[in-house]
Amino acid sequence: MKRKLEISELIFKIISYTLLTVFALCCLYPFVYAVSASLSGRSAVEYGSIVLFPKDIQFDAFARMFGDNMFWNAYSNTLFLTLYGTLWSMLTAILGAYALSKRRLLFRKFFNFFLVFTMWFSAGIVPQYLNYLATRDVFNAVGIQDDKWLVVIAMGMAAMNIILLRNAFEGVPSEIEEAAIVDGATEFQVLSTVYIPMSKSTIATVALFFAISRWNGYFWARQMISNQNEHPLQVFIRLRLEQYTDPEIIAGWSETFASDSVIYALIVCSIVPILIIYPFIQKYFAKGVNVGGVKE
């Protein structure tokens, strides 16, 4: 009896380790390949002889990209959009979620439904596009000529994140708030001295979600930002990919490194900063999924 148990455990353990190892290596391999291909010489890349490690190492592909002003421009644009976009989203989301978490709020059910309905039904990209065009006209009329601000203010709001914040605020014990009110705190002071410090980790998680969606934003940035110098990194990467996989460009390529290496270098450069901050944000990233249970 005991033996049979042990054998089934052992078999399952072996299967787990094997499949996990295979899957983990599959996850990792494309990155390793990208790094190797970005560092390899032209013939090695074009003949497809790289398997794991780079061959005929060169750094010209990276040098070319770092020498490209548009690259640095794109990076700074992405940082701009991420920073201001996250700040704006967090400001509206925290204030709104705080108000929604109060039982005494009139029409609370209606406001909640107002949010949740946008999770069920979206107008679709074409009506949104027309709406953003109209918004752009309004923004231009009031003197905001920069499309970046349109992206910052009009996009990236998610009902889900507000609901996460609302649930966290609802979990704050009301006695502490009452004590603050007795001490003469106004609504804004209660929020900033009681609620925000007491739901720090949810706030960090939500801020991370907003920041990620801003950092990754591609489609609307490409549609709405007309000035090439204002394109964020994602749009820049895509445009470069389209450019460097164009058969005409490849046919006329006369560098010492392959055109593919530039794309791989670009991919590597866009992942590395995230890998650097990953250890710091991982805790919140993993937590975020677990606070996903939504109730109304």
Added chain:
Amino acid sequence: MKDRAVDFLEFDREAQVYRISPEQAVRDDVEKHYWRHVGLTVMKDWRLYLMLVPMLLVFLFWRYFPMYELLGCFKVSDDVVPVSQQLFSGFSYFKRLLAGGDDLSMQFWRALRNTFILSFYGLCFGFPIPIILALFFNEIRSNAARSIYQVLTYLPKFMSTVVMTSLVTMLVKQGSLTTGMGIINQALSNLGLISNEVANAGLLNNPSFFRSIYQISGIWESAGYDSIVFFAAIIAISPTSYEAAQIDGADKMAQMRYVVLPSILSTIVIMLITRIGSLLNIGYEKVLLLYNSNTYVTADVVSTLANRVGMGSNPQPGIAAAAEMMNNVIGMLLVIGANTIARKASNTSLY
């Protein structure tokens, strides 16, 4: 709710008459001057309502105004519709899409089918794999080893859609053996799984590979990350449950069946609802970045069709909005339906 007259009345002993109770007087007043009371409450608590304003405006302007814009699909741009048909002309775009018999109608049905197929395959393959991964993670007793495995499998989630699709595009890109064919075509061709011509043409230019590429890259990207929530449910199971099962002679499979599965069932149901709810909301960005005119047959989904018809050159926003509206209404019914079924079946619901 008080429903008898005596509940509202109080006997005044001095005057020997029944009077309306003060509480009820207030209630009556609120009923009579409802909006004045609302105004007073809001005025008294104005800071709280002020906080709500930015969020409401953002949602109103950029979530609800587009829905108003959606009404454009009921308007007809050409004015030559005969009077006798004008009553129904509002649905002409829908008619044309559903039963137009022309190229656009064909494309719409194809896009609707592709949307269903891509999400359905995603549900079949993309949904169970994170659960299996979580079971495997649970087998690794050493924390350090498990962290390494987890970090490696989460890694692809940290790429943006653009970077992920760029990498995929590069790995399966066209070319011959001397002009930088993608490594995956090369490997598949060397193994004899695909012919040389197919490998040279690039897998993304071949409609029969699009669905596999879409699903495999999806699993690669998010299976590890999606497993977090299941893993959290599994490690929450008390060790005593396993011990009890072992004493009863349950082997590994029986433990899975009778201990692990019931414990994580509610998590699975919640994740399944979310999944079914977004069945028709598939990430159009990813399709848009991976497809091209060679693969419309299997890759074109409703959003990308709407994108081409409504935002390209010679835009027809009305008809594009009609296509998306049908897609999104079905999607909404799926969310509400899935949620209702789950609530009835297991008392677990998302909304």
